[in-house]
Amino acid sequence: MASLSKGANTPVDAAAVRAELSWAAGPGAPDIDASALLLTAAGTVRDDGDLVFYNQSGHPSGAVRHVGKHGTRDATTEPIFWQFVGPGRAGFGVLERFDTLPGRAVDNVGFFAVDDIERVPDAELYDRLLSEFPSWITAARSAGILR
DSSP: OOOOOTTOOOOOOSSOOOOOOOOOOSTTOOOOOOOEEOOOTTSOOOSGGGEEBTTBOBOTTSSOBOOOSOSTTGGGGSSOOEEEEEESSOOOTHHHHGGGOTTOSSOOEEEEEESOGGGSOHHHHHHHHHTTHHHHHHHHHHTTSOO
């Protein structure tokens, strides 16, 4: 996972990229915003349309879009439950921290890591995939998110 300091940039040589930013918001903590600058093969900017940021949320070509500060915290008041599986032996960053994320109406995210998913029996995998869903249904009903 790449890490950039304030004001830094990095070239991206890929057909498709999804970038997600996370930070600890709160009193005294700085806010964060991302922007993208599309360059030609020669490394130049064609015009103002090549800058994508919160107030110009998409490139005319559709190659880049800025979706703003939406995510699971905003969606905790919606009837949505996410279940993530982290395959392999990597660090999974924010996925591992969802249970301690403040400001959520309900816990609407499940996560577990599996070193070798091919070795997990199907029944165990299904049990783990669904393990947090019943408690989310109960919490979402109590919070008036589900009927």
